Amino acid sequence: MNIRQQLTQFLSLAYVFTSAFVIWKSLGIITNSHSPIVVVLSGSMEPAFQRGDILFLWNRDQEAKVGDIVVYEIQGRNIPIVHRVLREHHNSDKQLLLTKGDNNAVDDLGLYAKKQKYLNQKTDLVGSVKAYLPKLGYVTILITENVYFKYGMLGLMCISTLLTNE
Amino acid sequence: MFNLVTRGQAVANQALTSSVFIIVTIVAITLARLYQDNVWSIDTTSIGAISPSASIKYSFNYGSTNRQPKENAKIQFDLDADLTSLFNWNTKQVFVYVTAEYPGKSDGSSNRVTFWDKIIVSKEDAKLHLVNQRSKYSVWDVEKSFRGREAVVRLEWNIQPHIGPLIFGETEATATFNFAEIEKKKKKKEQKVEKVEPVVEEIKEEVKEEVKEEPIPEPVQQAQQAQEVEEEPVQEPLDEVPIQ
Numbered sequence: 342m343n344i345r346q347q348l349t350q351f352l353s354l355a356y357v358f359t360s361a362f363v364i365w366k367s368l369g370i371i372t373n374s375h376s377p378i379v380v381v382l383s384g385s386m387e388p389a390f391q392r393g394d395i396l397f398l399w400n401r402d403q404e405a406k407v408g409d410i411v412v413y414e415i416q417g418r419n420i421p422i423v424h425r426v427l428r429e430h431h432n433s434d435k436q437l438l439l440t441k442g443d444n445n446a447v448d449d450l451g452l453y454a455k456k457q458k459y460l461n462q463k464t465d466l467v468g469s470v471k472a473y474l475p476k477l478g479y480v481t482i483l484i485t486e487n488v489y490f491k492y493g494m495l496g497l498m499c500i501s502t503l504l505t506n507e
Numbered sequence: 508m509f510n511l512v513t514r515g516q517a518v519a520n521q522a523l524t525s526s527v528f529i530i531v532t533i534v535a536i537t538l539a540r541l542y543q544d545n546v547w548s549i550d551t552t553s554i555g556a557i558s559p560s561a562s563i564k565y566s567f568n569y570g571s572t573n574r575q576p577k578e579n580a581k582i583q584f585d586l587d588a589d590l591t592s593l594f595n596w597n598t599k600q601v602f603v604y605v606t607a608e609y610p611g612k613s614d615g616s617s618n619r620v621t622f623w624d625k626i627i628v629s630k631e632d633a634k635l636h637l638v639n640q641r642s643k644y645s646v647w648d649v650e651k652s653f654r655g656r657e658a659v660v661r662l663e664w665n666i667q668p669h670i671g672p673l674i675f676g677e678t679e680a681t682a683t684f685n686f687a688e689i690e691k692k693k694k695k696k697e698q699k700v701e702k703v704e705p706v707v708e709e710i711k712e713e714v715k716e717e718v719k720e721e722p723i724p725e726p727v728q729q730a731q732q733a734q735e736v737e738e739e740p741v742q743e744p745l746d747e748v749p750i751q
Contacts, residue, residue: 388628389600389667407606407619408665408675425602430649432616437649443602443626448644450568458570459649472672474530501511 374400374468379412379421380478385442386410386423393479396423398468404436405429405462405469411440412467413460415453421467424449429462436462534671537597541666541674544592552588552680554605554660556639561653561687570647578652579645580686582607582622586637586662588678593666594630601627602665603635605642609658609686612650620646622660653686660684 368377381394390396398412405411409426424440427448431437437459441448450458460466483490541547560583563576571577584605593601604624611617622642627633663677 388626389602406675407621408602408604408663410665410673427644428618428620428646430611430616430618432611432613443624447568458572470673473668473670475670501515 372399372401372468374398376421376467379423379467380481381423382420382482383422385445386425387444389443390423390473391475393476393482395474395478396470397472397474399471400466400468402469404431405438405466410470411438411460412470413440413465414467415457415465417454422449422452423470430459431462438462438465530670533597537595537668537671540595541593544595546592547676549588549590549592549676549678550680552586552662552678554584554586554662554680554682556583556585557660557682557684558583559684559687561689562645563689564645564647569645576651577647578689579647580653581642581645582660582684583639583641584623584637584660584682586635586640588635588662588680590627590633590635590664591630593664594633597668597671598666599628599669600667601633602667603627604663604665605660606663607646607658607660607684609653609656618648620644622646652689655685655688657683657685 365377369375371377377398377400379396379398381390381392381396384392396412405426407426407429410423411426412421412423414421422440424442424445426438427441428439429436438461439448439450439459453460484494485491560581562579562581564579565571565574565576569577569579586605588603590601590603602624605622606619607622608617608619622644623640624643625635660682661677662680663675665676666674668674
């Protein structure tokens with residue numbers, strides 16, 4: 342009896358995690374982006390985007406336009422960067438982009454890899470920003486950067502599972 | 508059987524549903540408002556008096572590779588725009604930018620570059636009246652030079668909301684100009700200045716008191732000689748631009 346109850350509890354927990362995973366991955370497929378929702382970590386797009394804001398990305402556009410806000414990754418560095426497209430040059434099969442943060446004084450040449458002068462629209466972009474939610478992403482920043490918050494959350498979860506067992 | 512978890516779940520569910528509902532409502536009202544204000548065809552704007560200029564740069568930060576000369580373009584322009592209708596209660600900021608679009612070398616190729624932009628955070632600042640405004644950016648092309656191509660200038664905007672979708676548009680004002688071509692003389696001068704700079708300084712120091720403002724003709728002649736070799740227009744096609 343007791344084992345059966347615990348098993349169902351374990352199952353429902355697994356269900357929560359798998360469904361979250363499935364939703365995340367299918368969002369990734371729909372938007373064609375490996376991380377369709379990102380949290381802003383830096384102030385280079387202030388005052389529009391501040392630390393902790395949530396951005397929704399879309400990566401199925403054939404071309405980026407000047408003025409679009411895109412998230413890109415530089416090879417060899419894992420931190421995605423959110424900046425605005427300053428220039429674009431394209432022919433029928435390739436598009437090159439130069440980006441700049443609204444709050445930065447100069448363009449992103451210094452942020453790119455050594456000798457790199459443009460982003461490639463097909464390979465370097467994670468997506469372009471379509472929608473915006475303020476502040477809610479601060480939870481993830483707290484979890485990743487604040488040890489007390491992380492263990493506090495863990496502790497709360499443990500206590501609540503203990504309470505439900507009774 | 509109301510334990511902590513079920514209560515928590517109920518509250519979370521309720522919060523999620525109602526916040527989704529609220530957000531959808533806000534977005535719908537915002538969009539309706541923008542359509543009502545007809546922001547996608549703002550016709551109270553004008554761009555004009557565009558005067559382009561060009562220079563040769565040798566720095567990586569100005570698009571040069573391996574110290575090869577790279578043509579950089581700037582413009583001056585007049586701009587009048589009333590963007591107050593872009594501001595409503597869900598507008599956090601408006602980003603306006605002046606772009607120039609010009610053709611590339613092959614069929615189906617095109618370029619669009621930003622010359623000037625501005626962050627506007629309040630409705631009071633949304634009326635732009637610029638005269639002889641200098642471009643904010645020194646622009647270079649993927650090719651070595653702009654080759655005097657014709658460009659179409661537009662004033663475009665982006666509304667960044669407090670919550671919801673980013674909204675893009677452009678005003679109906681357009682203008683055209685041809686990129687300035689660097690005449691040979693000008694080119695020589697530029698080259699020249701880089702080479703003989705130390706000499707110029709020396710001379711200046713020597714004759715500081717007597718003739719302060721005298722131009723130095725000598726180096727120009729030298730430059731003309733040195734320049735002869737350097738004259739082939741290299742236009743690298745887009746495909747060959749290295750991308751790591």
